[in-house]
Amino acid sequence: MTDFSKEELVEARQALRSLTGKCEKAFGKLEEGTAQHTLMKKQAGCA
Numbered sequence: 001m002t003d004f005s006k007e008e009l010v011e012a013r014q015a016l017r018s019l020t021g022k023c024e025k026a027f028g029k030l031e032e033g034t035a036q037h038t039l040m041k042k043q044a045g046c047a
Contacts, residue, residue, distance in 0.1 A: 004012075023044050030037040 023040070027037070027040050027044075030040060
């Protein structure tokens with residue numbers, strides 16, 4: 001396994017937190033029952 005510096009791990013964690021927040025925000029705007037809502041729910045694990 002590749003070793004990562006502490007700085008790289010911190011940056012990766014920040015990026016994932018940002019992505020998670022954006023996913024949750026987008027999911028909240030989708031109307032339940034639509035294809036987009038179902039896809040995000042199944043694939044991204046939102047909700």
